[in-house]
Amino acid sequence: MTAERSKVVIVGAGFGGLTAAQSLAWAPVDVTIIDRHNYHYFQPLLYQVATAALSPADIAWPIRGILRRQTNATVLLANVTGIDADVRIIHAGTVTVPYDYLVLATGATHSYFGHPEWAPIAPGLKQIEDATAIRRKILLAFEHAELTDDYAEQRRLLTFVVVGGGPTGVEMAGAIAEVAHHALPSEFRRIDTHAARVILIEAGPRLLPTFPEDLSAYAHEALERMGVEVRTQARVTNCDQDGVSLEETRIEAGTVIWAAGVVASPAAEWLGVDHDRAGRVKVEPNLTVPGRPEIFVIGDTASAVDAAGRAAPGIAPAAKQMGRYVAHVIASRVENRTSPGPFRYRHQGDLATVGRKAAVVKLNSIHLTGFIGWLFWGIAHVYFLIGLRNRAVVAFSWLWNYLTYQRGARLIVDSPDNQKMARDEKVRPLPTSVEASRGPGRDQPRSDRVDWR
Amino acid sequence: MTAERSKVVIVGAGFGGLTAAQSLAWAPVDVTIIDRHNYHYFQPLLYQVATAALSPADIAWPIRGILRRQTNATVLLANVTGIDADVRIIHAGTVTVPYDYLVLATGATHSYFGHPEWAPIAPGLKQIEDATAIRRKILLAFEHAELTDDYAEQRRLLTFVVVGGGPTGVEMAGAIAEVAHHALPSEFRRIDTHAARVILIEAGPRLLPTFPEDLSAYAHEALERMGVEVRTQARVTNCDQDGVSLEETRIEAGTVIWAAGVVASPAAEWLGVDHDRAGRVKVEPNLTVPGRPEIFVIGDTASAVDAAGRAAPGIAPAAKQMGRYVAHVIASRVENRTSPGPFRYRHQGDLATVGRKAAVVKLNSIHLTGFIGWLFWGIAHVYFLIGLRNRAVVAFSWLWNYLTYQRGARLIVDSPDNQKMARDEKVRPLPTSVEASRGPGRDQPRSDRVDWR
Numbered sequence: 001m002t003a004e005r006s007k008v009v010i011v012g013a014g015f016g017g018l019t020a021a022q023s024l025a026w027a028p029v030d031v032t033i034i035d036r037h038n039y040h041y042f043q044p045l046l047y048q049v050a051t052a053a054l055s056p057a058d059i060a061w062p063i064r065g066i067l068r069r070q071t072n073a074t075v076l077l078a079n080v081t082g083i084d085a086d087v088r089i090i091h092a093g094t095v096t097v098p099y100d101y102l103v104l105a106t107g108a109t110h111s112y113f114g115h116p117e118w119a120p121i122a123p124g125l126k127q128i129e130d131a132t133a134i135r136r137k138i139l140l141a142f143e144h145a146e147l148t149d150d151y152a153e154q155r156r157l158l159t160f161v162v163v164g165g166g167p168t169g170v171e172m173a174g175a176i177a178e179v180a181h182h183a184l185p186s187e188f189r190r191i192d193t194h195a196a197r198v199i200l201i202e203a204g205p206r207l208l209p210t211f212p213e214d215l216s217a218y219a220h221e222a223l224e225r226m227g228v229e230v231r232t233q234a235r236v237t238n239c240d241q242d243g244v245s246l247e248e249t250r251i252e253a254g255t256v257i258w259a260a261g262v263v264a265s266p267a268a269e270w271l272g273v274d275h276d277r278a279g280r281v282k283v284e285p286n287l288t289v290p291g292r293p294e295i296f297v298i299g300d301t302a303s304a305v306d307a308a309g310r311a312a313p314g315i316a317p318a319a320k321q322m323g324r325y326v327a328h329v330i331a332s333r334v335e336n337r338t339s340p341g342p343f344r345y346r347h348q349g350d351l352a353t354v355g356r357k358a359a360v361v362k363l364n365s366i367h368l369t370g371f372i373g374w375l376f377w378g379i380a381h382v383y384f385l386i387g388l389r390n391r392a393v394v395a396f397s398w399l400w401n402y403l404t405y406q407r408g409a410r411l412i413v414d415s416p417d418n419q420k421m422a423r424d425e426k427v428r429p430l431p432t433s434v435e436a437s438r439g440p441g442r443d444q445p446r447s448d449r450v451d452w453r
Numbered sequence: 454m455t456a457e458r459s460k461v462v463i464v465g466a467g468f469g470g471l472t473a474a475q476s477l478a479w480a481p482v483d484v485t486i487i488d489r490h491n492y493h494y495f496q497p498l499l500y501q502v503a504t505a506a507l508s509p510a511d512i513a514w515p516i517r518g519i520l521r522r523q524t525n526a527t528v529l530l531a532n533v534t535g536i537d538a539d540v541r542i543i544h545a546g547t548v549t550v551p552y553d554y555l556v557l558a559t560g561a562t563h564s565y566f567g568h569p570e571w572a573p574i575a576p577g578l579k580q581i582e583d584a585t586a587i588r589r590k591i592l593l594a595f596e597h598a599e600l601t602d603d604y605a606e607q608r609r610l611l612t613f614v615v616v617g618g619g620p621t622g623v624e625m626a627g628a629i630a631e632v633a634h635h636a637l638p639s640e641f642r643r644i645d646t647h648a649a650r651v652i653l654i655e656a657g658p659r660l661l662p663t664f665p666e667d668l669s670a671y672a673h674e675a676l677e678r679m680g681v682e683v684r685t686q687a688r689v690t691n692c693d694q695d696g697v698s699l700e701e702t703r704i705e706a707g708t709v710i711w712a713a714g715v716v717a718s719p720a721a722e723w724l725g726v727d728h729d730r731a732g733r734v735k736v737e738p739n740l741t742v743p744g745r746p747e748i749f750v751i752g753d754t755a756s757a758v759d760a761a762g763r764a765a766p767g768i769a770p771a772a773k774q775m776g777r778y779v780a781h782v783i784a785s786r787v788e789n790r791t792s793p794g795p796f797r798y799r800h801q802g803d804l805a806t807v808g809r810k811a812a813v814v815k816l817n818s819i820h821l822t823g824f825i826g827w828l829f830w831g832i833a834h835v836y837f838l839i840g841l842r843n844r845a846v847v848a849f850s851w852l853w854n855y856l857t858y859q860r861g862a863r864l865i866v867d868s869p870d871n872q873k874m875a876r877d878e879k880v881r882p883l884p885t886s887v888e889a890s891r892g893p894g895r896d897q898p899r900s901d902r903v904d905w906r
Contacts, residue, residue: 064640187517409510
C-alpha cells in the first residue's frame, strides 16, 4: 500500500505552490515542496519592507512552520537546476527527487526589456532581498545627501525615480514620498528632506492600467497631492549610475527603482516547451504542459487562458486558484475519480494603496477610494497574512506608523551586498568639512525630548 | 555667541556614546555623533536575533530617530578612519569633522587569542550582521542535515559548539537547545532535531565566572536539564571547517560560535597611546586620555580603574554611567563650573538568562534563579528597550514564543554574504535521492492542521 502512494513534487512555495501543497493535505499522496528559500512571503506587502514600515519577518513565514502539521508534506530547501521529464526526476544540485506528478510554481522575476545592464542600477522588487536592498539604497541616499556639501549632488541623491505605474510602482512612489515628507524631516540637520523629489514614470497613458479609469485618475491625483511627480506617456531610454534618460528629458537621480515588467522563471527552458513573450509556459486548459499530462505549471510561470478566452492575471488570487485547481486534478486522478473540467479563473477584484488614507479598490461594480478604500485594503491584507502572530504584529506596526508617522524598520544593515551596491551606485561623498550645526529652536529646551537611561 | 559654542564630537552610538549625547541635551554645546551604522542596538538581546526569536528591527532604532528632538545634536553615518589630535580633527573617509571635545565610544570586537583565521569559521556575536549571519548558519545546518543521506555528516551538521561560558555563551547554548528540542522537531521529516547536540565549552572552572558560585552552579544544572553538554576546564586548540579540537578531544561540528573574548576597537591606535592587553585605552580617573584633557574614552574601549581600584566591567550599565559622567565633565568645563571628581562605577547587578523559565540574577545580596529570575530578567530587558513600540513588539514576541514554542524570525535571507559563508563552511550535500517520506500519524487526519486560503 505504501509503495503505491503517488509522489507529488511542487517546485516553489509562493502563493500557487503552497496552496497546491495545502490542498493536497487530505489526498493519498506524498507531497514534496522544494523552494530555494526557507520561507513563504507575502509579496503584496514587500514594498512596506522596502520602505521601512515592516521587517522581513513580519511578512514571511518558514515553509516548514506552515506545513508542520501536514504529515504528508516534506519541505526541501534546494535550488532546482533542471528537470528530466522522460524519467520523471528533478535535479537540485547534487540532490535528485523523483516524481509521479510535478507542479511548477516558480514565479516571475523583473524584465528590463532587453537591457539586463540596468538591473544593478534599478533594482526591482520581487524577493525579500530586493526589499532590504532597496531599503538600504533609499536610506543611504538621505545619509549621503546629509554628508555632502555639493548642492547638485545633494539634489541628485534626493531624487527618487520609480519606473512603472502599476500597483507596485504606485505603492513605492507613495511610500517614498511619505518617508521623505513625514518620517524623516525632523531627523536631518543639514538637508531638508521635504525637498526630496519622487518621480513616477509610466509608459502608458495612465497609472494602474488594469484598473477602471476613475480609480486611475484618483490614484494620480492622490499621488500628486502627496508631492509625487507623475509622468505618464514617458518611456525610459537609458539607466546609468547618475540617473535615467527619458525620450525628451534627463533626470539625475540617486535612486531608481524598477517596477515596470516581469518575466517568468525558466520553467519553459527546463522543459524545452513553448512559451509566450514573457517566458510563461503555454499550458493546456487543465494547466498541464502539452504532451506531459503529469506536469502542471501554475501562477506567474503559466500562460493560462480559460474557457472564456480570458488570461489569468499575475496576481496572488489567480495563483492560489490555480494551486487549488491542480491539487483537485491530481487528487481525482490518484483516486480514479472524474477529473474536473478546465480551469476557470474567478476575478475577485483589484486593490492598490497609494499612501496614508488613500487606496483604490475595485470589487465587481463597487469602486472605493480614499480613507474607506484604505481601510478596506488594510483589513484585507491583514486578513490574508498567515498566522495570528504576524497579523497582530503587522496591525500593530501599521497603527503605530499611522499615529506617529514613524517607521520602525529603518535599519541600514551592512553586508558585502551593500558594499557592492555602494560601488555600483558610485557613491561620491565629496571632500566635506562637517561642523555641528544648530537645529531649529535649539535654545528653547523642550520637555518632550527622548530621555533614555 | 554662536561662534563660541563648543563642538563636542562623539564617535560611536552604543550605550556609552548615545548616553553621552543625550546627557548633553541641555548643555550649551553642539553635539555631533558619528557611527558607521544608522542604528543604535540593544546588544544584550542580540542572541535572540541570532536564534530567530526577534527581528533586527525589534532591538535596533535609527540614531536619528532617537535624537530627532534633541536640536543640538547632529548625526552622521560615517566610518572614522583616524584622528588628528594636534589640530583636533576627525577623519572619516573624505569627510573631516573638527572638535573641541572628543568622546570615543567605539566598543569592542571579538578576540580569537592570536588566531584570526578562526574568525570566519567561528563567528562571534557583536553586531546585528553577526546575529543574522549566525541565524543563517544555525538554520542552514538543520536544512542541510535534512538533505543529506550520510549519517556522519548529519551528525556533524547537528552538532553546535559554543565557545565561552560567559553570559553570551550561556544564552546562546540555551537558545540553540530550545530551537532544536522545542521549535523544530515537528517540522522536519527525515531528521530528528531532538538528536542535535549543543556543547558549551569554557576554559575556566565554572560558567559565568563573574557571578557568585551558586548562580554558576544553577546555570550549569539548568543547561544540562535542557540537554546542553557543558564542558568546563576545556580549552579550544584549533577550529577548522569540520569542527573544533580541544586539548584531549576532537568534536566534529557544523556550527561553531565564538563567545570567548573581546578586544577593544582601534581607538588606542588612532591616538597612539597606551593600551592594556585587550587593546583598551588606559584612561585617567576622569576618563580622559593622558596628556589630552579634551579627549575622553568610555565604555568597552576604555580601561578605567576607579578610585577604589575597581575596574569598570564591559557591560551596558558601566558604559552608560561613563557616558553620563563625561557629559557632566564637558558641561562643567564649558560653563566654567567645578569639574566633578573622578569617575566612580556603581555596580547594579548581574543578569543572565539560560532559557525558558530559567535565569540568574544577582542584585547586591539578592540571588534569584528559575522562573522568578527569568521574569525579572524579562521585565528588566523590556524596560530598558528604547521606545514604546519596541517594548510592545518584544513583549508580544516573547509572550508568543512562550505560549507556542514557535520562533517568529526564522528566515534564512540569502545574500552574497550567505554565499560566502556557504563556501567558508564547506557545505557538503552529498549525492542524495530524496523521496517524499511519510510523517508520523499521516493516516490520522488532524483537525488542527493549518488551513490557509
